Amino acid sequence: MSERSGKVQTVLGLIEPDQLGRTMTHEHLTMAFECCHVPPAPGDEDLATAPIKMKNIHWLQQNPYSHKENLLLNQETEAVKEELLCYRKAGGGTIVENTTTGIHRNLPVLRQLAKDTGVHVLAGAGYYVDATHSDETKKMTVEKLTDIIVSEVLHGADGTDIRCGVIGEIGTSWPITESEKKVLRATAHAQTHLGCPVIIHPGRNKAAPAEAIRILQEAGGDISKTVMSHLDRSIFDHGELLEFAKMGSYLEYDLFGTEMLNYTFNLDVDMPSDSQRVQILAFLIKEGYEDRLLIAHDIHTKNRLTKYGGHGYSHILKNIVPKMLSRGITQNQVDKILIDNPKHWLTFK
Numbered sequence: 273m274s275e276r277s278g279k280v281q282t283v284l285g286l287i288e289p290d291q292l293g294r295t296m297t298h299e300h301l302t303m304a305f306e307c308c309h310v311p312p313a314p315g316d317e318d319l320a321t322a323p324i325k326m327k328n329i330h331w332l333q334q335n336p337y338s339h340k341e342n343l344l345l346n347q348e349t350e351a352v353k354e355e356l357l358c359y360r361k362a363g364g365g366t367i368v369e370n371t372t373t374g375i376h377r378n379l380p381v382l383r384q385l386a387k388d389t390g391v392h393v394l395a396g397a398g399y400y401v402d403a404t405h406s407d408e409t410k411k412m413t414v415e416k417l418t419d420i421i422v423s424e425v426l427h428g429a430d431g432t433d434i435r436c437g438v439i440g441e442i443g444t445s446w447p448i449t450e451s452e453k454k455v456l457r458a459t460a461h462a463q464t465h466l467g468c469p470v471i472i473h474p475g476r477n478k479a480a481p482a483e484a485i486r487i488l489q490e491a492g493g494d495i496s497k498t499v500m501s502h503l504d505r506s507i508f509d510h511g512e513l514l515e516f517a518k519m520g521s522y523l524e525y526d527l528f529g530t531e532m533l534n535y536t537f538n539l540d541v542d543m544p545s546d547s548q549r550v551q552i553l554a555f556l557i558k559e560g561y562e563d564r565l566l567i568a569h570d571i572h573t574k575n576r577l578t579k580y581g582g583h584g585y586s587h588i589l590k591n592i593v594p595k596m597l598s599r600g601i602t603q604n605q606v607d608k609i610l611i612d613n614p615k616h617w618l619t620f621k
């Protein structure tokens with residue numbers, strides 16, 4: 273048994289699982305997303321370089337990835353701190369910060385935010401998608417990648433003594449690249465060694481979540497302690513969703529607050545509304561999956577912050593929970609999704 277067994281590892285150290293409270297399992301507090309810039313549509317070039325103002329907020333909400341400055345959440349630490357104080361006031365306890373190597377993880381900033389706000393913050397170990405893997409990363413063996421991930425959890429990451437409390441979000445594209453497959457196998461090996469929680473970012477294809485889980489499973493990963501993120505934009509058919517759910521991972525709907533007409537990363541996808549997300553949660557609860565559901569906003573661009581007219585980190589607590597209750601989801605089920613399921617996932621074996 274390690275000192276982490278039965279505990280949760282935050283950026284300020286180990287805590288008891290019961291201290292977590294209401295938890296958003298997929299957020300970012302500081303990151304940069306230049307890797308995923310989408311050139312603006314012809315005619316929109318001026319909007320894409322204009323300073324962020326009220327009159328272009330709607331365009332920004334519809335085209336968040338086409339405005340380079342909007343991708344720099346790491347410029348907004350003061351605004352994020354204010355938001356976290358509001359999150360606490362709204363009844364929030366913990367944020368799982370999913371920024372991994374490749375999208376500018378900044379552990380000292382996370383530690384300072386946790387100290388300044390009293391919100392428990394967990395940091396993520398490992399690597400984002402292939403497009404952000406350095407040449408050095410791509411050359412690494414599975415064993416070397418495993419050693420690095422294990423060390424980020426046991427000793428600290430990025431040259432600091434700040435320890436990660438989860439592995440992920442581990443980035444995968446579609447199709448999954450060779451380098452991403454190595455990272456997935458390393459993730460499974462590290463999880464076997466550490467008994468820790470894992471969270472996966474699937475590629476933008478309905479087959480991507482199952483493929484990532486299969487690779488983890490074959491490498492010995494504990495799927496019952498693994499979260500599949502971004503199901504809101506990945507699997508739409510209810511039968512296919514139930515097939516995927518049978519694989520046993522946590523099922524995460526983590527794009528609450530994102531309502532856009534054209535999902536520029538995959539124009540075939542109709543991004544659901546928040547009301548539709550609540551309907552899917554109700555469906556999965558009816559099918560017996562209330563112990564496997566997790567929710568979050570995955571804030572990763574400036575326009576999602578209240579400073580820029582966005583919904584902020586408290587949207588779920590303030591607006592989505594009442595909607596869930598009004599659609600027949602019970603308070604006990606809400607508490608499972610926001611408190612019990614995150615607690616079980618985040619506790620080291």
Ligand SMILES: CC(=O)NCCS(=O)(=O)O
Pocket residue numbers: 473502505527537570572
């Ligand atoms: C930071 C991150 O990976 N966000 C996910 C965006 S996506 O559109 O759901 O892939």
